[in-house]
Amino acid sequence: MSESQIKKEIPDFQQPPDVGVLRNGAFLRLWIAQLLTQIGGNVVLYGLTVLVAERSRSTSALSLLFLSFLVPAVLLSPISGVWVDRLDKRLVLVVANLSRAAAFFLMLGSVDSLGAVMLLNIFASFMTTVFAPAELAMIPLLVRRDQLTSANGLFTFTLNAAFALGFALLGPAVVRIAGPEAAIVFVAGLFLIAGILCIGLPAAPPTAHAEGLRASTRETTRTTTSELMEGLRYIRANGSVLWSLTYLSIAASVVGLMGVLGPEYVANALGLEARDFWLIVLPIGLGVVTGILALNSWGQAISRRRLIEGGLLGVGAGLALLALAEPISRAISDGASVLGGLPIGSGASALATVIFVAYFAGASYGLVAIPAQTALQEELPEEVRGRVFGVLNMLVSLGSFAPIIAVGPIADAIGATNTLLGVGILIAVVALLSIVRGPRHSTTARSA
Numbered sequence: 001m002s003e004s005q006i007k008k009e010i011p012d013f014q015q016p017p018d019v020g021v022l023r024n025g026a027f028l029r030l031w032i033a034q035l036l037t038q039i040g041g042n043v044v045l046y047g048l049t050v051l052v053a054e055r056s057r058s059t060s061a062l063s064l065l066f067l068s069f070l071v072p073a074v075l076l077s078p079i080s081g082v083w084v085d086r087l088d089k090r091l092v093l094v095v096a097n098l099s100r101a102a103a104f105f106l107m108l109g110s111v112d113s114l115g116a117v118m119l120l121n122i123f124a125s126f127m128t129t130v131f132a133p134a135e136l137a138m139i140p141l142l143v144r145r146d147q148l149t150s151a152n153g154l155f156t157f158t159l160n161a162a163f164a165l166g167f168a169l170l171g172p173a174v175v176r177i178a179g180p181e182a183a184i185v186f187v188a189g190l191f192l193i194a195g196i197l198c199i200g201l202p203a204a205p206p207t208a209h210a211e212g213l214r215a216s217t218r219e220t221t222r223t224t225t226s227e228l229m230e231g232l233r234y235i236r237a238n239g240s241v242l243w244s245l246t247y248l249s250i251a252a253s254v255v256g257l258m259g260v261l262g263p264e265y266v267a268n269a270l271g272l273e274a275r276d277f278w279l280i281v282l283p284i285g286l287g288v289v290t291g292i293l294a295l296n297s298w299g300q301a302i303s304r305r306r307l308i309e310g311g312l313l314g315v316g317a318g319l320a321l322l323a324l325a326e327p328i329s330r331a332i333s334d335g336a337s338v339l340g341g342l343p344i345g346s347g348a349s350a351l352a353t354v355i356f357v358a359y360f361a362g363a364s365y366g367l368v369a370i371p372a373q374t375a376l377q378e379e380l381p382e383e384v385r386g387r388v389f390g391v392l393n394m395l396v397s398l399g400s401f402a403p404i405i406a407v408g409p410i411a412d413a414i415g416a417t418n419t420l421l422g423v424g425i426l427i428a429v430v431a432l433l434s435i436v437r438g439p440r441h442s443t444t445a446r447s448a
Contacts, residue, residue, distance in 0.1 A: 021150045026201055027142045030093075033194040034135060035158055037097065040190035041128065042166025043174065044104065045069065045259070046281070047183030048121065050175050053263035053274035056114055059416060062260040063408030068118050070256070070401065072125040084134045089204035093138065096131035097195030100124045104188035111181060141204050168285035172278030180275070240375075243434060247308050247372035250427060253403040254315060254365060257423060258284070260407050264416035269326055270350055280322075283355045284362035291366020304371045309434050311367030316428030318361025323421035325353045 022028050052065045084092055103124040110116035136155070143151045174183045234241065262281070263274035272279070291311070321328070329350035403423070411419040 021143055021147045021154065024143055024147070027139070027151060029197045029200055030135065030138055030142060031154060031158070033093070033097065033197045034155060035162060036190040036194040036197075037100075037128075037131070038159055038162030039166040039170060040187040040194075042163050043171040043183055043190075044124075044187040046167050046171030046277075047175055047180040047187070048117065049259050049263060050275045050277060051111060051180035051184075052114060052117070053277075054180070055111070058408070059260055059264055059411035059419075060408035061114060062263070063404055063406075064118060065121070066256045066259055066404050067401065068121045069125050070404075072122055073129050074401075076126060076129045083130060084137055086206050087134075088206065089134045089138050089141070090198060090201045092130060092134040093198040093201065094195050096127045096134070097191050097198060099127045100131075101188045101191035101195060103127070104184050104191065108181060108184050108188070111184075138201065138204060141202070164285045164289070168278070168282050172275075172281065175275050176278065244372055244375045246430065246434075247312070247368060247375075250312065250315075250430065251365065251369040251372060254319075254427075256404040257407055260404060261411055261416045261420050261423075264411065265322070265420060268415065268417055269322075270354065279351070280354065280358045283359040284365070287359040287362020287364075288366045290359075291363040292370065294363070295366065295370060304375055305434075307367050307371050308375070309431050311364045311371075312431035312434070313428055314364025315361055315368060316424045316426070316431060318357050318364055319424030319427065320421050321357045321424075322354060322361070323417045323424060325350055325357065326417075329353050 022031065048065055049062065052061050056062075103120045107117055107120045110120065139151050139155070140148060171183060174186055236242075258280065262277045266272045266276050266279060267274060270276070270279070295307075329352075332349040332353070407419060407423070410422075
C-alpha cells in the first residue's frame, strides 16, 4: 500500500485518458497484464493484512507485513532498471508474473507459518520491483511516438484506479465472502493470466552495446550513493524542500499506519472482526477521490502550501476523531434519547461516526499527497532535478518506514485506539508547526 501511489504522476481526473491506443493488440495485452497485476497486488495487500491480523493478533506482525512490501522496492529500485536493460524485457515480464503466481500459490500452503508468508511476500515484492521498469520500458516498443502520451496516461490512470478497485472494493469483497485464503488464490490466478498474456508480446532483447550486468550494477550502486549524499546536502540547504519531504513522508506513512492499526481498531472500537476493516478503507478511498476532484475544481485558487497544511490538519483531526469515535457515539446516542427518544443505539452511531470521519480523513489526505508531490517537483531547480529527484523519493520512502516500524509495538503496548489518537495529534502538531515556522516563499496559488 502502500507509498508507490504517491510517487507516480497523478492524472487529471476530469479528463479521462485517451483509450484509442488500446486498438494496438500488443499494447492491449500489456495493459491488461498491468491491470490484473495492479488489482492483484492491492487485493493481496488487503487479504494478507486480514490474514496476519487474524492469525497473529499482533500489530507488530502487521508492521512487518507492510515492511515486506516496501523494503524490496526501496533497496532495489535504483538498480532494477539496470537489470532490465540487460535482459529481454518480455522475458522479465513473463518470469516476474509467473514467479509471483507461484509465490502466492505456495503461500496458500503456508498460511499457518507467518514467517513463510513474509518470506514469500518479500520474494513477490522483489519480482514486482523488477517487473515495473520492464513494463514501462516496453511501452515505447509497442506504440508509435505520437501515442506515448496516451499510453502513459492510461497506465497512470490504471495505477490509481486499481488501488481503489483492489484494496477498497475487490479485496474486501473476496475476503468477506470467502476469506483471506481465497484472496490469495484469486491473486495467484491474476498473475498467472498476466504472465500468459505477456508471452504473446514481441521479444525485446537488450541492446548490443549494453554493459555487463555485474559492472553496471556496481556502477549504479556507486552513483546512487553519490546522489544520495548530494540529495542530503541539497535538503539541508533548502528548507522548502525539507518541508515538502516531510509532507510526502507523512502522506506515504498514513496509508501504512492505517493498514497496521485498522484491523485491531475495528475490533476494539466497533466490536467487529479484522476482515471488517473495509468499513474504514472504503470511505477513506471515496474521500480521497473527493479530495482529488475538489483540487481539480478549485485548488488553483488557494495557496498550495495552505492546502497541504489544511489537509494535514484534517488528516490529524480525522485520525484523532476515529480514536474518539466511541465516546462521540455515546454522546450522540444519549443526546438523541434526551431530545426526543430517537432510537439511535450506540453501536449504530459508532459505525456512522467512523464512516463519516474516515471519509473526511480521506478527503483531507487527497489535499496533502498530490499538492506536496507537485510542490517538490517545482521546488527542485531544473539543473538538479534529474540528479536528485529519484533519491528524494527514496528518502520519502525511508522516512515513512520509521512510523510503520514503531506503530506496531506501540499499539501492542497501549492499544490501537490510543496509538491512533497519538498519531493524529502528532500530525496535527506538524501541520501547526508548518503554519508557524514553514517556508514563507512557497505560496504560489497553483495546486494540482
